Amino acid sequence: MEKEMETGGLENGSPFQLYMERKTPVKMRKTDMLKSQLRKNCSCSTKRVKRAATDFFPVLQWLPKYNCKEYVWGDVMSGLVIGIILVPQAIAYSLLAGLKPIYSLYTSFFANIIYFLMGTSRHVSVGIFSLLSLLVGQVVDRELLLAGFDLDDDSQEGPLNVTLHNVTLDVMSTECGKDCYAIGVATAVTLMAGIYQVLMGIFRLGFVSMYLSEPVLDGFATGASVTILTAQVKYLIGVKIPRAQGYGILITTWVNIFRNIAQANLCDVVTSAICIAVLVTAKELGDRYKHRLKVPLPTELVVIVAATLVSHYGRLNEVYASSVSGEIPTGFIPPQVPSLRLMQRVALDAFPLAIVGFAFTVSLSEMFAKKYAYTVRANQEMFAIGFCNIIPAFFHCFATSAALAKTLVKASTGCQTQVSSVVSAVVVLLVLLFFAPLFFNLQKCVLACIIIVSLRGALRKFRDVPQRYRLDRTDALVWCVTMLSSALISTELGLLVGAVFSILCVIGRTQRPRSALLGQIGSTVFYEDDGEYKNLLPVPRVKIFRFEAPLYYANKDFFLKCLHNRTGLDPAVEMAKRNKAKRKGQQSLERGFGQGDTTSRLVNKHSDFQAVVIDCSSIPFLDTAGVSALKDTLKDHRELQISILLACCNPSVIASLERGGYLGSASKDKHELLFHSVHSAVQFAREREVLMDDSVV
Numbered sequence: 065m066e067k068e069m070e071t072g073g074l075e076n077g078s079p080f081q082l083y084m085e086r087k088t089p090v091k092m093r094k095t096d097m098l099k100s101q102l103r104k105n106c107s108c109s110t111k112r113v114k115r116a117a118t119d120f121f122p123v124l125q126w127l128p129k130y131n132c133k134e135y136v137w138g139d140v141m142s143g144l145v146i147g148i149i150l151v152p153q154a155i156a157y158s159l160l161a162g163l164k165p166i167y168s169l170y171t172s173f174f175a176n177i178i179y180f181l182m183g184t185s186r187h188v189s190v191g192i193f194s195l196l197s198l199l200v201g202q203v204v205d206r207e208l209l210l211a212g213f214d215l216d217d218d219s220q221e222g223p224l225n226v227t228l229h230n231v232t233l234d235v236m237s238t239e240c241g242k243d244c245y246a247i248g249v250a251t252a253v254t255l256m257a258g259i260y261q262v263l264m265g266i267f268r269l270g271f272v273s274m275y276l277s278e279p280v281l282d283g284f285a286t287g288a289s290v291t292i293l294t295a296q297v298k299y300l301i302g303v304k305i306p307r308a309q310g311y312g313i314l315i316t317t318w319v320n321i322f323r324n325i326a327q328a329n330l331c332d333v334v335t336s337a338i339c340i341a342v343l344v345t346a347k348e349l350g351d352r353y354k355h356r357l358k359v360p361l362p363t364e365l366v367v368i369v370a371a372t373l374v375s376h377y378g379r380l381n382e383v384y385a386s387s388v389s390g391e392i393p394t395g396f397i398p399p400q401v402p403s404l405r406l407m408q409r410v411a412l413d414a415f416p417l418a419i420v421g422f423a424f425t426v427s428l429s430e431m432f433a434k435k436y437a438y439t440v441r442a443n444q445e446m447f448a449i450g451f452c453n454i455i456p457a458f459f460h461c462f463a464t465s466a467a468l469a470k471t472l473v474k475a476s477t478g479c480q481t482q483v484s485s486v487v488s489a490v491v492v493l494l495v496l497l498f499f500a501p502l503f504f505n506l507q508k509c510v511l512a513c514i515i516i517v518s519l520r521g522a523l524r525k526f527r528d529v530p531q532r533y534r535l536d537r538t539d540a541l542v543w544c545v546t547m548l549s550s551a552l553i554s555t556e557l558g559l560l561v562g563a564v565f566s567i568l569c570v571i572g573r574t575q576r577p578r579s580a581l582l583g584q585i586g587s588t589v590f591y592e593d594d595g596e597y598k599n600l601l602p603v604p605r606v607k608i609f610r611f612e613a614p615l616y617y618a619n620k621d622f623f624l625k626c627l628h629n630r631t632g633l634d635p636a637v638e639m640a641k642r643n644k645a646k647r648k649g650q651q652s653l654e655r656g657f658g659q660g661d662t663t664s665r666l667v668n669k670h671s672d673f674q675a676v677v678i679d680c681s682s683i684p685f686l687d688t689a690g691v692s693a694l695k696d697t698l699k700d701h702r703e704l705q706i707s708i709l710l711a712c713c714n715p716s717v718i719a720s721l722e723r724g725g726y727l728g729s730a731s732k733d734k735h736e737l738l739f740h741s742v743h744s745a746v747q748f749a750r751e752r753e754v755l756m757d758d759s760v761v
Contacts, residue, residue, distance in 0.1 A: 122444065123181050126481065138478030143487020145360065145477045146189055146470055150488055151495050152364040153192055153470075153518065155389065155503060156511035159299065160197035160292060162204040162215075163246055165392050165503070167460050168192055169496050174456035175464040176489040180482045182448035184440040185429035187479050189470035189488075190452055194518065195288050196421055196463040198295075199555060200250050203413045205307055207249040207406070213242045215307045250462040252406035256414030257463050258453030261422050265446035273423040279532070280562040281423060282525055283543040287550025287558050289522035290314065292515065297321055299512035300336040302329025302387065311553050331384035332509040339367055339513040347517060360473055364514050368506060375505040387508045392500040399458045416556045418450075421465035425449045428466045432475060469521065538573070542566045577613030579626035582679060582742070589743035591679070605672065606749045607631045608742060610679040615690035623693055631676060635700035674706060675749035679742050681712035691724030698726070709749060711739040 092100075118124045154168035161168070172191045179190040205215055240248070264270060276284075294317050298305050303324045308316035346363035354360070380386040422445075429440045452464050474484060525543075533540040545565045550558025580593035583600030591608055594600045609630055615623055628634040678694075686694070698708045713721070718738065721727055727738075739745035 119444070120447070121181050122184050122441075123482070130481065130483070135480035135483070138480045139483040140487055142474045142477040142479035143484035144491060145362070146474050146484065147488035147491025148362045148365050149470060149473065150191055150492055152368045152511075152514055154492070155368075155392075155506070156514040156518075157192045157194060157197040159296070159508065159511055160194060160201050160515065161250060161462055162201040162208075163250055163462065164243055165389055166496075166500065167247055167250070167462065169392075169492055169500065170396070170459055171456060171461035171464055173489050173492045173496065174459055174461055175452045176485040176492070178452045178455055179448055180485040180489075182444070182451055183429075183482055184444050184448070185433060185466075186438065186481050187432040187436065187471060187475045188425065188429050188466045189474045190425070190449070190466050190485070191464055191470065191488075193421070193424070193463075193465045193467045194292055194515065195285060195424075195555075196417060196465055198288055198292055199413075199417050199420070200253060200462045202555065203253050203410055204246050204249045206309060207409065208242065208246060209309060211245055213245065247460050247462075248403055249406055249410065251400075251402040251457045251460060253410040253414045253417065254453050254461065254463045255402045255457035256407050256411050257417040257421065258450045258455075258457060260415060260418035261446055261450030261453065264418070264422065265443050265450060268443060270422070270426070270442050270446055273419060273426065275563050275567060276419065276423050276559075277539075277542065277566050279539045279543040280546050280559070280566050281427070283546030283562055284420075284550050284555075284559050285522045286525045286543075287547040288555050289519040290547075290551040291555055293519060293523070294318060296512035296515050299387070299508045300332065300516070301325070302332030302509060303327050311557070313554065314551050329384065329386060331380055331386045332507065335371065335380075335386070335507055336509045336513055339371065339510050340517060342367060343513060343517040344520075347520065354476070360477070367514070368503070368510060371510040372503055372506045375507050380507065381505060389503055389506045389508060389511070392503055394497055394500050396496070397460050400460070402457055413556070416559055417463050420559065421449055421453070421463060422446055424468075425466040428468060428471055432471065436475075469518065538569050542569060571618070574613045574616075575619045576622055577611065577619065579612065579623075579630060580610045581630045582608035582610055584746075589741070591742050591746075603746055604750075605753060606675045606677060606746055607673050608677045608679060608746070610682060612682040614685045614687075615683050615693065616685070616687040617689035620689045620693040623690075624697065627676075627678075627697065631673070633673075633704075633706075635697075635704055638704060639700075674753055675709055675745075676701060676706060677709045677711055677739075677742055677745040677749065679711055680714075680717055683717055684714070685716050686720040686724070688724060691720055691726055694721070695724070695726050707749065707752070709737065709739060709745040711742045711745040713738055 150172045151169070154172045155165040158165040158168040175190045179188070183190070208215055264272065291314055294314050297317075298321060301321075303321065304327070305317070305320040305324050308320070343363055346361050350357065350361050350363075375381065375386070375388060381388045425448075426442050426445050429445050430442070433440045449465055456462075456464070529540060529543070532543060542562065542565060546558060546562025548558075549561040553561070580595060582591040583594035583597075583602055584591055585597075585600060592600060593610070594602075607630070609627055611623055611626065613619060694708075694710075701708050710721075721738075737748070739748065
């Protein structure tokens with residue numbers, strides 16, 4: 065086995081050396097490895113089939129062990145509460161998606177059933193999510209415009225006298241109206257998002273969501289919430305304005321609102337003011353006295369029932385021209401295959417849907433699993449949320465994911481398992497089968513109020529900006545950039561801008577990282593940054609330098625600059641000075657100066673240090689450029705008779721040094737070695753200096 069490295073130092077006052085040898089890795093041919101994996105994964109047995117089934121449907125593992133006496137009460141209560149909340153939210157979020165309320169109810173029903181079968185989290189509530197509804201709605205609006213529909217004309221629900229693409233048969237016909245085409249677009253983008261999520265699970269690409277840091281997700285949610293709020297203002301005041309498309313929707317919408325403010329419907333304004341006041345008051349009271357309340361107040365349902373009754377008996381639609389939800393049919397529509405042509409058109413739009421849905425679902429699953437001391441499988445969560453989009457897409461549903469607000473309610477009302485999801489689905493099913501037509505006279509402004517009040521949590525993030533700035537300025541900047549780009553440019557592009565900007569910030573941190581010159585902590589074997597701590601002792605004739613980042617091509621020049629600035633010595637400049645002094649000394653000899661004077665000019669002035677110890681504990685890896693930078697540093701300082709000693713190198717760094725030839729260059733002079741600690745390197749440098757002084761004497 066090859067020699068790994070050499071170390072030097074002092075033990076009991078005497079120098080010592082250790083030789084370490086790397087373990088010989090067990091190498092296997094790629095063909096043998098492939099055969100082994102195929103044999104392992106493709107073998108078929110009863111036990112293996114059973115395990116695959118239970119892994120894919122986790123309900124088969126925990127449901128037979130269900131403790132009915134202990135769990136059923138909490139699951140039924142939380143399921144009823146979530147079902148009661150789901151109904152008004154599903155109807156309200158249909159405004160965001162640009163679809164009829166019946167499709168939102170379908171989505172809530174199927175998502176709960178499928179996640180019950182495939183999910184690994186006990187507490188996550190999967191269903192309609194405002195951000196995904198907004199993303200779906202933007203795609204639907206764009207495709208409707210391209211197909212020649214008027215987005216603000218609600219009369220285009222029957223057959224049109226124009227040639228349109230039939231979303232079910234993938235042929236050109238005149239039988240598909242605006243509503244039909246809209247749900248066709250929504251199911252197409254949902255199916256594509258689900259396919260992406262399943263493929264990510266198959267190829268284990270969940271790491272993609274890791275690039276969506278907490279500031280990015282928070283900023284995206286807040287920016288999208290501002291967009292959602294803006295989109296609902298026209299329903300609050302009852303004005304009809306054209307739906308903005310493209311970039312800058314926020315500004316365009318507000319401009320149109322102020323231009324048409326004189327056309328506001330007084331009935332809608334009064335209704336919105338009353339509903340918002342009631343909802344906000346109830347939410348604040350619920351938050352303040354939540355420790356006393358066993359279940360949250362079903363405020364949304366109460367408001368919807370009361371508003372529907374007032375609208376029906378007050379004939380607000382006929383008398384005051386207040387916009388209402390319209391007919392919501394009962395029962396289920398026969399399943400249909402989404403249009404392949406539309407799937408091709410929205411394939412790119414489905415990708416941010418897939419990423420956002422997966423990121424929120426997995427993060428919430430892991431958060432509540434940690435809180436309640438159980439484990440979830442991120443890869444299975446990806447499959448679960450993927451099939452929560454794929455299968456419902458055939459039943460006129462649109463994109464879903466886990467939602468924080470409903471998950472918090474679910475956990476706080478005693479949820480124990482995903483049986484609560486079945487209870488919630490039953491509540492939605494009852495509405496679908498019997499109660500949906502009762503919401504015919506429900507005003508759209510009431511739905512807008514429910515949506516806006518549900519955004520309180522995301523909008524409150526603005527108050528956290530000062531604290532976020534104090535904790536980490538870079539995170540605060542990432543949040544602001546993501547929020548502003550999501551609100552002012554577009555929702556999808558804002559997410560991309562935030563993720564890219566976050567990555568650039570990480571790269572920027574590694575390009576210009578912190579560096580420090582270390583001093584000794586008293587008479588201990590520990591060393592720290594002398595710029596951050598007081599009363600550190602300088603090490604005589606030894607400089608200890610620490611670089612707090614990987615050393616690679618993008619920051620190698622910054623590394624050298626920091627090293628020269630911290631130590632106060634640039635080898636190239638110093639050599640130029642010495643060569644200049646040497647030339648002047650030779651000229652003095654030719655002109656006949658005295659021998660003693662000439663000798664004094666020719667002798668190099670000793671530096672105030674004889675060794676530089678580089679603390680590599682904060683350098684996780686090196687690339688070729690980083691190794692070359694260290695080799696150049698070693699060579700330049702050796703010409704000045706200054707040793708470069710590397711300390712605290714991890715195995716990855718040592719392997720890179722070995723492959724790059726650094727250890728071979730250092731071994732030419734036994735003074736340049738690798739050390740396990742900074743103190744051993746310092747002790748070695750001191751011992752070497754004593755030996756050199758003795759040899760000079």
